[in-house]
Amino acid sequence: MPVATAVTVPFVDLKAQYAAIREEVRAAIDRVLESAGFILGPAVAEFEEAFAAFCGTREAVGVSSGLDALRLALMAIDIGPGDEVILPANTYIATALAVSALGARPVLVDCDPRTYEIDPERIAAAITPRTRVIIPVHLAGQPAAMDAVLAIAARHGLAVIEDAAQAHGALYRGRPCGSLGLMGCFSFYPGKNLGAYGDGGAVTTNDLELAARLRRLRDYGQRVKCEHVEQGLNARLDALQAAVLNVKLRYLPAWNAARARHAETYRAMLEGVGDLAFQQRVPETTHIYHLFVVETDHRDALQQHLAERGIATGIHYPVPIHLQPAYAALGYRCGDFPAAERLARRMLSLPMYAELQPEQIAAVVAAVREFYS
Numbered sequence: 001m002p003v004a005t006a007v008t009v010p011f012v013d014l015k016a017q018y019a020a021i022r023e024e025v026r027a028a029i030d031r032v033l034e035s036a037g038f039i040l041g042p043a044v045a046e047f048e049e050a051f052a053a054f055c056g057t058r059e060a061v062g063v064s065s066g067l068d069a070l071r072l073a074l075m076a077i078d079i080g081p082g083d084e085v086i087l088p089a090n091t092y093i094a095t096a097l098a099v100s101a102l103g104a105r106p107v108l109v110d111c112d113p114r115t116y117e118i119d120p121e122r123i124a125a126a127i128t129p130r131t132r133v134i135i136p137v138h139l140a141g142q143p144a145a146m147d148a149v150l151a152i153a154a155r156h157g158l159a160v161i162e163d164a165a166q167a168h169g170a171l172y173r174g175r176p177c178g179s180l181g182l183m184g185c186f187s188f189y190p191g192k193n194l195g196a197y198g199d200g201g202a203v204t205t206n207d208l209e210l211a212a213r214l215r216r217l218r219d220y221g222q223r224v225k226c227e228h229v230e231q232g233l234n235a236r237l238d239a240l241q242a243a244v245l246n247v248k249l250r251y252l253p254a255w256n257a258a259r260a261r262h263a264e265t266y267r268a269m270l271e272g273v274g275d276l277a278f279q280q281r282v283p284e285t286t287h288i289y290h291l292f293v294v295e296t297d298h299r300d301a302l303q304q305h306l307a308e309r310g311i312a313t314g315i316h317y318p319v320p321i322h323l324q325p326a327y328a329a330l331g332y333r334c335g336d337f338p339a340a341e342r343l344a345r346r347m348l349s350l351p352m353y354a355e356l357q358p359e360q361i362a363a364v365v366a367a368v369r370e371f372y373s
């Protein structure tokens, strides 16, 4: 039975965000409706230019989702059967699906139990003569330990494709995620720090030839209309979504900064409470707090306690890739990636969005403290 509290706290609040940008979004959508240009066109081109500038890359290619961004990036460097691609065991399943969809093999590596990011020390042991790519995932909005990842990749002649689906605007040594590897893959799923009103994604790169190939691959492999130079997908960013993203991108720096302030408040008020532990920071990074994660041995009970007080939380992610039924054929077993498995049992994401109000943060903190009292 829910306990009545004065303040309810959703996990994300897209309605509050919309209320702040309603007029601009409606005008932008209306411009696309009036133009009747729904596929690619000026709204997509405008967004691609603005997003590339935001990421510090020469190009950004708008695509249909984060999964398709990863899939197209791998297609653009001809990954296929017989190839192996290294990725963390503790990621969203899309990272692995992009690899296996092309007939290549996802090779999993455990995370650093402190930072939750792929453990560079373990990458070398996973490299074989078939390895072609490493996909570090900037998990929860914190850049992975990219210097170490890039060094291993360079030593072995491997491409680095960043999964930046949770890291729009996160910085590694002052450089934006998406500009650190050969390509960066973004999701604009509505709940992301930069979210569309439907599905969307982008691939960023400094390589103009790769960008041209990505533009073909997302559009049936067409070079010009009806000249199909290779077999592609229908995986374009919608003009309507691009119009929404064009408006939202202008607010993203302020939204990311607000999330970081909320994270600092959570951290200051929850440090030392019960058995709570926090995601350790990778040095010289700017975290954009797509998620604010706490760890506890009492995760399920804490989640239930918060739910009874009107506070919504999430678990990202409860089952690591190697224990998903879809990947049973990879042959991994329970115990293979202990850090990822422990996190899956212990992690809980607290409400996090730019519009969080001080009284909402106070309510979350009070409810967590009450749980441990």
Ligand SMILES: Cc1ncc(COP(=O)(O)O)c(C=O)c1O
Pocket: 065, 066, 067, 068, 091, 092, 094, 095, 137, 163, 165, 166, 186, 187, 188, 189, 199, 200, 201
């Ligand atoms: C780390 C990561 N990779 C890939 C994706 C896939 O993005 P999408 O849902 O847009 O396909 C997501 C989000 O869902 C994600 O969090």
